[in-house]
């Protein structure tokens with residue numbers, strides 16, 4: 346085997362491969378192999394074979410991978426293997442003589458490269474797309490789990506903002522709390538009530554934690570307790586849970602950002618202020634949210650491990666057609682009158698409503 350080149354980048358020791366793959370690397374091809382690069386620019390992606398020159402020569406064929414999970418060496422991409430060869434597909438950004446600038450190489454600086462092959466075959470590409478499709482179909486939360494594992498709170502916050510509509514400190518707190526518990530415990534939400542969250546207030550933070558944990562209003566794993574605290578509990582089906590609450594007031598964290606608090610009073614509390622104020626306020630809130638996610642979780646939250654009785658799985662009840670409005674209603678929400686079942690709205694009976702004021706008892710006549 347010959348060393349055809351060497352990797353140069355800013356990675357000095359192996360770390361989370363997904364973090365490493367975000368780096369841009371240069372592969373310096375040795376002069377005597379330069380001719381072999383002829384027409385390499387035609388390929389957008391390359392497969393790089395490299396030598397794990399610093400890997401320990403372990404005898405064990407099984408061991409923990411970077412997530413902590415134990416796997417056999419041939420079932421993992423571990424650097425400790427009988428033939429210490431790495432294989433990674435990278436994006437070729439630029440060729441400059443015998444220097445290849447690539448993105449996505451999970452190799453440390455100084456790694457010897459032993460071969461390069463183009464990754465442009467329609468068959469290979471097709472296979473990748475098919476595999477990706479299959480993985481996303483099987484586990485729709487795989488991307489979020491990866492972002493949590495790499496502690497990429499920036500992308501998580503950006504994606505949570507798609508749901509929330511704006512960036513704000515509350516959203517950042519929710520994202521951080523949810524990501525922290527999942528990263529620490531390794532709990533995986535299957536969307537079928539194997540995991541729950543309890544939020545104790547209906548503010549921005551509940552969107553952040555719903556998005557990150559996947560415990561939502563719609564899949565019956567969001568429990569809302571109307572008690573007005575910025576606190577979250579994440580509970581697993583085995584009854585183990587973690588409750589987190591903010592130990593600092595926003596003022597303590599951002600005591601120098603007086604303008605934010607003034608605008609908050611004006612726009613949110615007094616519902617005053619013009620479009621320009623709103624724009625300023627949104628900008629400041631966005632800056633704060635990204636500052637929050639760069640902070641230490643333990644500086645912001647207090648944690649308690651708890652044991653809890655898990656709620657029974659939500660029941661599905663029969664429904665019927667209300668004879669008055671002809672709409673379909675769940676039987677447990679019906680009113681019996683003169684031997685007939687009616688819906689709550691047709692009967693003007695009271696019901697509970699979750700709105701901006703919390704859980705409220707209402708009836709149709711308030712409308």
Ligand SMILES: [Zn+2]
Pocket residue numbers: 509511512513514515516549550
């Ligand atoms: Zn918000």
Ligand SMILES: [Zn+2]
Pocket residue numbers: 667668669670671672687688689690691
């Ligand atoms: Zn009705």
